[in-house]
Every structure is written in C-alpha cells, then in structure tokens.
Amino acid sequence: MKIETVRGGLCAVKGVRAYGIKEGHNGLAVIEGKGQAVGMYTASKIKAAPVLFTKRQLEGCEGQIQAIIANSGCANSFTGEQGMRNAEKMAELAADSLGVKEEEIAVASTGPIGKQLDMELIERQLGHVVKGLTAEAAGSTAAAKAILTTDTFYKERAIRIDTGNEERVVIGGIAKGSGMIFPHLATATMLSFIYTDARLSEEIQRASFEDAVANSFNMVVVDGDMSTNDLVLLVSTGQGGAISEGDFKEGLNFICKELAKLIARDGEGATKFIEARVKGAASVADAKEAAKSIVRSPLVKSAIFGERPDFMCGRIIAAIGSCATVSGVDPGRISIGLKGEDKDKDKDKDKDKDKDKDKVSAVKNGEFMDMSGVAREVMRDKEIFIEVDLGIGESEATAWGCDLSYDYVKINSG
Amino acid sequence: MKIETVRGGLCAVKGVRAYGIKEGHNGLAVIEGKGQAVGMYTASKIKAAPVLFTKRQLEGCEGQIQAIIANSGCANSFTGEQGMRNAEKMAELAADSLGVKEEEIAVASTGPIGKQLDMELIERQLGHVVKGLTAEAAGSTAAAKAILTTDTFYKERAIRIDTGNEERVVIGGIAKGSGMIFPHLATATMLSFIYTDARLSEEIQRASFEDAVANSFNMVVVDGDMSTNDLVLLVSTGQGGAISEGDFKEGLNFICKELAKLIARDGEGATKFIEARVKGAASVADAKEAAKSIVRSPLVKSAIFGERPDFMCGRIIAAIGSCATVSGVDPGRISIGLKGEDKDKDKDKDKDKDKDKDKVSAVKNGEFMDMSGVAREVMRDKEIFIEVDLGIGESEATAWGCDLSYDYVKINSG
Numbered sequence: 040m041k042i043e044t045v046r047g048g049l050c051a052v053k054g055v056r057a058y059g060i061k062e063g064h065n066g067l068a069v070i071e072g073k074g075q076a077v078g079m080y081t082a083s084k085i086k087a088a089p090v091l092f093t094k095r096q097l098e099g100c101e102g103q104i105q106a107i108i109a110n111s112g113c114a115n116s117f118t119g120e121q122g123m124r125n126a127e128k129m130a131e132l133a134a135d136s137l138g139v140k141e142e143e144i145a146v147a148s149t150g151p152i153g154k155q156l157d158m159e160l161i162e163r164q165l166g167h168v169v170k171g172l173t174a175e176a177a178g179s180t181a182a183a184k185a186i187l188t189t190d191t192f193y194k195e196r197a198i199r200i201d202t203g204n205e206e207r208v209v210i211g212g213i214a215k216g217s218g219m220i221f222p223h224l225a226t227a228t229m230l231s232f233i234y235t236d237a238r239l240s241e242e243i244q245r246a247s248f249e250d251a252v253a254n255s256f257n258m259v260v261v262d263g264d265m266s267t268n269d270l271v272l273l274v275s276t277g278q279g280g281a282i283s284e285g286d287f288k289e290g291l292n293f294i295c296k297e298l299a300k301l302i303a304r305d306g307e308g309a310t311k312f313i314e315a316r317v318k319g320a321a322s323v324a325d326a327k328e329a330a331k332s333i334v335r336s337p338l339v340k341s342a343i344f345g346e347r348p349d350f351m352c353g354r355i356i357a358a359i360g361s362c363a364t365v366s367g368v369d370p371g372r373i374s375i376g377l378k379g380e381d382k383d384k385d386k387d388k389d390k391d392k393d394k395d396k397d398k399v400s401a402v403k404n405g406e407f408m409d410m411s412g413v414a415r416e417v418m419r420d421k422e423i424f425i426e427v428d429l430g431i432g433e434s435e436a437t438a439w440g441c442d443l444s445y446d447y448v449k450i451n452s453g
Numbered sequence: 454m455k456i457e458t459v460r461g462g463l464c465a466v467k468g469v470r471a472y473g474i475k476e477g478h479n480g481l482a483v484i485e486g487k488g489q490a491v492g493m494y495t496a497s498k499i500k501a502a503p504v505l506f507t508k509r510q511l512e513g514c515e516g517q518i519q520a521i522i523a524n525s526g527c528a529n530s531f532t533g534e535q536g537m538r539n540a541e542k543m544a545e546l547a548a549d550s551l552g553v554k555e556e557e558i559a560v561a562s563t564g565p566i567g568k569q570l571d572m573e574l575i576e577r578q579l580g581h582v583v584k585g586l587t588a589e590a591a592g593s594t595a596a597a598k599a600i601l602t603t604d605t606f607y608k609e610r611a612i613r614i615d616t617g618n619e620e621r622v623v624i625g626g627i628a629k630g631s632g633m634i635f636p637h638l639a640t641a642t643m644l645s646f647i648y649t650d651a652r653l654s655e656e657i658q659r660a661s662f663e664d665a666v667a668n669s670f671n672m673v674v675v676d677g678d679m680s681t682n683d684l685v686l687l688v689s690t691g692q693g694g695a696i697s698e699g700d701f702k703e704g705l706n707f708i709c710k711e712l713a714k715l716i717a718r719d720g721e722g723a724t725k726f727i728e729a730r731v732k733g734a735a736s737v738a739d740a741k742e743a744a745k746s747i748v749r750s751p752l753v754k755s756a757i758f759g760e761r762p763d764f765m766c767g768r769i770i771a772a773i774g775s776c777a778t779v780s781g782v783d784p785g786r787i788s789i790g791l792k793g794e795d796k797d798k799d800k801d802k803d804k805d806k807d808k809d810k811d812k813v814s815a816v817k818n819g820e821f822m823d824m825s826g827v828a829r830e831v832m833r834d835k836e837i838f839i840e841v842d843l844g845i846g847e848s849e850a851t852a853w854g855c856d857l858s859y860d861y862v863k864i865n866s867g
Contacts, residue, residue: 153770337678353531
C-alpha cells in the first residue's frame with residue numbers, strides 16, 4: 040500500500056462537486072456527492088441547531104446523503120426553536136436547488152453564538168454557489184475558503200491510495216479551524232468534511248472514522264474551549280476501488296492528521312506549531328491525556344511563545360502531574376527531548392543531514408540538563424517537537440497545538 | 454455570631470509569632486506557634502519534595518507542629534532524592550534555631566521547578582528571620598511578603614468572631630497566589646497558612662478546613678495549570694475561646710474566601726477580577742464545575758479583558774456546554790446577569806444607591822438581550838460579577854478568577 044498526496048481536495052474524489060463563496064464574514068459552501076455519510080459531533084451539552092439537525096437527518100436517511108450545506112458568519116447556536124427551523128430551511132433550500140430530497144441534506148454552521156441566521160442572505164448566496172458547483176479542483180478550494188472564520192489560510196488535502204491490486208482509492212477533505220468571528224458573540228469551531236470514493240461497508244467506514252478522529256481532530260488543542268458547533272463528516276461515494284479495512288484506516292488516519300495539524304498550525308494568534316508526543320505510558324489513554332495536557336497548558340504555550348526551554352520543561356512536568364487519570368507517573372523516570380524545524384531556515388541546510396542530530400535531551404530520567412545552549416536555539420524554530428518519555432510502559436500518543444501569543448488575546452478580546 | 458475583620462494577620466492569633474525576609478527573588482518566612490495542624494496538598498501526581506515531606510511530618514507528629522518554614526525563589530520540585538534531603542534539612546535548621554524537635558516542623562516552597570535549593574542561602578536567611586520573630590502585626594506582614602513570587606501585593610487577613618458567649622475566637626492567615634519566578638523554570642503555586650486560637654477538636658478542625666478549602670481556594674482559577682507545590686495549612690493554637698462547629702465553619706469559610714479572592718485579584722497579568730456564580734443547578738458539584746469552567750475559559754477571559762459582554766455570554770454558554778458531568782443543561786432555561794464594581798469610579802457615587810440597579814440581564818431564558826448599552830458600560834468596571842441561572846435546580850456555587858491579558862503572556866513568556 041502506498042499513499043500519495045494529490046491535488047484537488049474534495050474534488051479529487053469521484054462523484055464530488057463543490058463550490059463556495061465568501062462575502063465579508065459570511066460564507067456559504069455546498070458539497071454535492073451522493074454517498075454514505077457518518078458523522079461525529081461536538082461533545083458539548085449545548086449543541087447548536089445544525090449539529091442536532093444533521094445528526095437527526097443522518098439517522099433519518101440512514102446516512103444516505105446527497106449534499107452538505109455549510110455557512111460561516113453565524114453559528115446558529117443558542118438560537119432556540121427559530122434556530123432549528125432555520126437549519127431545516129437551509130436543508131430545504133439546498134434540496135430545492137439541487138433537485139434532491141430535503142431528508143438527504145446535512146447542514147453545518149460556524150460563527151457567533153446567540154444570533155439568528157440571515158436566511159435571505161443564505162438563499163441569495165446559495166443561488167450563486169449551486170450555479171458554481173464543479174468537479175474541478177477550484178470548487179473544493181472555493182468551498183474550503185467559504186467556511187473559514189478567523190483562519191488565516193484554507194485547509195484542504197487529498198490522497199490517492201495505491202492498494203497494490205490495481206485498485207485506486209481517493210480520500211479528500213477540507214477543514215476549518217478555531218476562529219472567532221467579528222463582530223458578535225463568537226466561539227471557536229472546528230468543521231471538517233471528508234469524502235472518499237472507496238467501496239466500503241458502513242461498519243468499516245464508521246469504525247475507521249471514529250479511530251481516525253480520535254487520533255487526529257480530538258488531539259488538537261488551540262485553547263481548550265469546546266465549541267457548540269464542532270462537526271466532522273465522512274462520506275463515501277463508492278465510485279472508486281475496493282480497499283482492505285487496514286489500508287483504508289491508514290489512509291484516513293493520514294488525511295485526518297494532516298487536516299488536524301493544519302488546524303493546530305493556524306490556531307488563533309499562533310506563531311509556532313507544537314507537536315507533543317508522549318511515549319512510555321502505561322496505556323494509550325494515559326498517553327493521550329498527558330499529550331493533550333501539555334498542548335493545552337497556557338503556561339507551556341506561553342513558554343514556547345517566549346522560546347524558553349527551561350520554563351517549558353518545568354511546566355510540562357506540572358502539566359503531566361495534573362492529569363487526573365494518568366497512572367504510575369514517576370518523576371525520576373521522565374525524560375524530555377526537543378527538536379525544532381523551520382522551513383525558511385532549514386531550506387539552506389544540507390538535505391542529507393541527520394535529522395536526529397537536532398534532537399536535544401532537555402530532561403533525562405528526572406534531571407534537568409543544561410538548557411542554555413542548543414535547547415534555546417531549537418526553540419527559535421517555527422515548529423517545536425516535544426517528546427516526553429514517561430518510562431513506565433509501552434504506549435504512546437501525539438497531540439498538536441500552538442503557542443499562546445499576544446495575538447491570541449488581541450483576536451479574542453477585540 | 455458576628456465576624457469582624459481585624460488587623461494583624463497571623464499575629465492576631467494568640468500564640469503566634471512570625472517574620473520573613475525577601476532578597477531579590479529569594480524569600481524565607483517562619484511562622485512559630487504550637488498547635489494542631491491539618492493540611493491540604495496539591496492533587497498533582499508530581500508533588501514537590503516539601504509537599505511530600507510536610508505530609509509525612511504531619512502524619513508522624515499527629516499534627517502537633519511548632520512552626521512552618523517556607524521559602525520563595527525555588528520550588529524544590531522535580532529535584533529527586535537531593536530535594537527530599539534538602540526539605541529535611543530545612544526542617545532540621547528551623548528546629549535547631551527554634552529549639553524544638555525536627556519532627557514538628559512543616560516546610561513549604563514556591564518558585565522554579567527543576568533546580569535544587571541553595572541551602573547556604575536558606576541557612577543564612579533563617580538566622581535573620583528567627584531573630585526577627587514577633588507577635589506584632591509587622592511579623593505577619595513580613596512573612597506574607599517573604600513568600601510572594603510574581604504576586605503584586607501581599608495577602609493577609611484576620612477576623613475576630615464574637616460567638617455571643619463572651620468567647621472570642623480569632624482566625625488569621627496569609628497566602629500567595631499564582632506567580633512565576635524569573636529567571637528559571639517556573640510554575641504557578643498557591644500557598645496559604647492559616648492560624649486560629651479556637652479551642653477545637655481535630656475532627657471539627659479538619660472537617661471545617663476541607664469544607665472551607667473546597668469552597669474557596671479550590672474555586673480559584675488563574676490559568677488552569679495545577680502546581681506541584683500547592684499547600685494549605687490550618688493550625689489551631691487552642692489559646693482562645695471555645696466555638697461551635699457551625700460558627701467556626703462560617704468564620705473559616707469567610708477568611709478562606711477572602712484570601713482566595715485576593716489570589717484571583719492578583720492573578721498574573723490580571724486587569725479585572727471575575728466572580729462567576731452559577732445557581733439553579735441540579736447539584737452543588739454541577740454548579741461548581743460550571744462556575745469553574747467559566748473562569749477557566751481563555752475565551753471568556755479574553756472577552757472580559759476586551760470588555761465585550763456579547764462575546765463573553767456566547768463563550769459562557771460554550772463553557773457550560775463543555776462541562777462533562779453537568780446534567781440537565783437546557784439552553785432555553787439559561788439566564789445570565791451582569792454586574793460591575795469599580796472602587797475608583799464608585800467612590801463618588803451615592804452610597805445609598807441600590808446596588809442591584811447595576812445588574813444587567815444579558816441572557817434571559819435562552820435569549821440574548823441587547824448588549825450594546827448598559828452591558829458594555831458594566832464591563833468597563835474592574836470587578837465583573839457574572840450570575841448564571843441554569844434554571845433546573847436549587848444548587849449554587851461561586852468561582853473566582855481574572856481576565857486574560859497581554860501581560861499574562863508577557864509574564865509567562867519572558
């Protein structure tokens with residue numbers, strides 16, 4: 040099995056057309072492609088209308104959807120019965136325009152909490168978007184751009200999997216990250232829509248999706264605030280090749296991680312990307328909790344913004360210690376390694392250079408090493424890789440995040 | 454029963470002497486006062502040496518302590534066996550100077566993680582501090598100042614309880630809040646030492662203390678990072694009056710809340726104090742989780758820094774929704790009220806003015822009110838009181854915190 044990154048995003052997948060427009064803060068995207076959909080939704084106790092609506096739709100049509108309509112500029116969250124009627128209305132309008140059944144439309148929204156959708160605007164925008172629907176790569180990019188809020192770049196990826204049996208399977212997706220919408224009542228929302236042409240059973244599709252989301256989107260922390268609108272959908276058109284469960288899982292994990300890392304990279308105010316790998320844990324659940332606690336800690340994030348490895352390591356220790364359910368932690372066994380990468384700086388370097396040479400041992404079996412020299416150098420890079428070895432087991436997990444900068448405060452206070 | 458605030462801090466309590474000095478980042482405080490001690494310690498899985506040591510000491514001497522020695526400038530955390538020996542050495546030095554048993558000394562530290570104590574410095578400072586020990590108010594203040602790190606003011610309170618039976622009971626305490634110590638490896642630590650002269654059984658003392666800490670220090674969130682060094686001790690000298698359990702609980706709750714609020718007020722980079730009261734919850738545990746999730750949210754904190762009631766309310770909703778264990782949340786029943794206070798601005802106002810006039814209804818039964826006028830005005834005050842009514846039960850809880858400002862990032866990145 041071979042994974043190859045290809046262009047085209049969603050539209051690299053057979054049977055998918057997409058388009059979107061953005062006017063100021065208000066964007067609208069439509070993705071058309073008949074297929075079997077599985078969804079994962081925010082764990083918030085207060086779910087936005089489109090989340091509740093789409094969950095119900097997918098149950099009603101047994102996942103057989105025709106299209107997704109998604110808007111940015113208003114979360115349609117905390118909007119009561121009117122909000123639910125508006126989510127339904129979005130589906131109805133999309134169904135009419137596309138000539139399909141209202142029951143087979145999924146809806147998503149992102150933006151400010153507590154205000155109602157402008158249905159006239161959505162109806163008007165929908166007309167343009169449906170006219171623009173295309174299977175060309177530009178359609179996916181337009182949709183990816185339409186759902187952005189405070190994101191600074193659009194997020195789109197596609198891969199082609201060569202199964203070795205002359206079968207070809209494509210997975211393509213778009214995502215938006217944590218962003219706040221000016222001017223009202225904002226929250227951070229993560230949306231992602233992924234399509235594949237793989238021929239799959241619904242069971243394998245669902246199991247693979249849950250696994251991939253758990254290892255990718257669920258391992259990204261920008262600020263630790265959970266949105267009322269988070270929504271991820273995976274739709275398989277079945278127009279491509281057959282693929283084994285293992286190969287599909289691997290491909291889907293790959294693309295979900297790629298999209299998740301793009302979200303971390305584009306976290307609000309981010310100046311640095313953080314990857315925290317925790318190994319040597321007693322269980323994967325422990326490793327996950329520890330890795331997430333590191334990228335969630337405002338103190339760790341601030342230390343990375345300030346390029347201070349010494350502060351950072353002390354706070355990583357505190358973050359690990361604060362994990363309620365991680366078992367067997369022994370300070371004397373903890374080691375921390377650091378690595379930096381910087382595309383701008385590294386491009387002049389020798390390509391054949393041993394990458395591991397950059398790895399600095401900052402903490403070794405519970406003891407702080409000298410962090411005044413190379414460790415400080417590493418922290419100046421744009422991408423910071425932290426590897427924590429708990430030294431007590433065989434399990435590992437990786438989480439992604441970004442630093443906490445002045446701009447995070449600026450973006451979210453203004 | 455009547456509670457009256459008095460001066461003198463720790464030294465308002467019969468049988469207590471205190472003193473402390475601070476040289477640059479390095480401070481040392483001693484509190485001398487024979488009594489029955491109960492302690493509460495950080496829940497971190499990685500506890501600093503002084504935390505482990507003091508817990509063991511209190512078990513060994515059945516809580517009968519003679520003195521507390523506490524230093525700032527080094528947390529003695531993540532310091533292995535050497536760290537444990539140094540904590541023991543601190544107790545030994547203090548015992549020798551005071552002419553008491555080493556087994557009856559409690560030790561606390563705050564400062565950078567990962568470096569060893571400078572025992573010579575501690576020995577030298579201890580000489581000065583022991584000579585300075587006094588039962589005068591100035592002794593308590595000197596001790597309160599000695600344990601500070603990035604705190605911007607010292608924290609000290611004392612109350613006299615009139616039980617109505619000609620008995621007088623005093624409770625006095627000092628605390629330090631979340632602060633980071635320049636120049637190395639910092640974490641945030643909360644320390645508080647409280648003395649009382651009340652004649653109490655150990656059972657009542659412990660039960661009252663656990664109750665008071667749960668409702669005060671445990672309800673303060675500056676950044677959500679848990680320290681390896683948090684430590685709170687309550688010592689009763691028994692040299693004052695008798696008091697009923699109920700009256701003592703009330704008094705102790707009062708002083709612990711006062712000290713906790715001082716910590717919130719002095720959170721790193723704080724420009725505003727936040728009090729979040731959640732009522733109408735199904736249980737006290739639910740109300741506590743919801744209230745803490747509000748003051749922990751970086752997005753809520755940023756919105757308060759930016760004085761945006763509309764952003765803030767949307768994010769409060771999201772914060773409540775994200776509470777994993779809060780049951781029965783119904784968006785349509787949630788109401789949010791706002792109130793502001795500003796000592797500088799309010800001093801010119803009519804004293805008799807009805808305080809409740811300032812309370813603004815921002816969200817009413819799931820609907821956002823207009824927040825462009827009075828609500829924005831309220832947010833300009835230095836103290837922001839948020840009252841969330843979940844509308845589903847009878848329980849309530851209050852949490853305290855501060856906003857997230859540029860200075861938080863500055864303090865913790867440099």
